Amino acid sequence: MATLSRRQRFPFPEIPEWFESFPTRFGMPTMGDLSAMRIEDYTEGDRYVMRAELPGVSPEDIDVVISEGTLTVKAERTERDVEKNRSEIRYGSLSRTVTLPPGANEDDVRAEYTDGMLTVSVGLGREKAEAKHIEVRHGA
Numbered sequence: 001m002a003t004l005s006r007r008q009r010f011p012f013p014e015i016p017e018w019f020e021s022f023p024t025r026f027g028m029p030t031m032g033d034l035s036a037m038r039i040e041d042y043t044e045g046d047r048y049v050m051r052a053e054l055p056g057v058s059p060e061d062i063d064v065v066i067s068e069g070t071l072t073v074k075a076e077r078t079e080r081d082v083e084k085n086r087s088e089i090r091y092g093s094l095s096r097t098v099t100l101p102p103g104a105n106e107d108d109v110r111a112e113y114t115d116g117m118l119t120v121s122v123g124l125g126r127e128k129a130e131a132k133h134i135e136v137r138h139g140a
Helices: 014-020 022-026
Strands: 039-044 047-053 062-067 070-077 092-099 109-114 117-123
Touching: 039 092, 047 070, 062 109, 062 117, 070 117
Parallel strands: none
Antiparallel strands: 039 047, 047 117, 062 070, 070 092, 109 117
């Protein structure tokens, strides 16, 4: 049985692109600008792992900082000085900060950059604190 498919063709191919950049036409950030460094995080065994997409960035241009329960990744993507017909690549500074899970050991951190992906793992060696119930007293 044959399946019919319908192709949508825009008479003006630039119109979809105009709508994608619509917010910037009025000085508002696009969704791409709000999350320029895409990440994923998860727990693997006894480690917290955060991966970040950083294609086109040299390892020397990546700074990983861990402090007071947060993990911050900063990177700089430099623009090549060539005549461009079109450029959709974001250049400049990128930064992303995530809150570490309870029990994260800030002295046990590893970072590796391979094929455009930065992987940072933090040991979860410390015991997690139990939740405390606080007695609420009636004020006078």
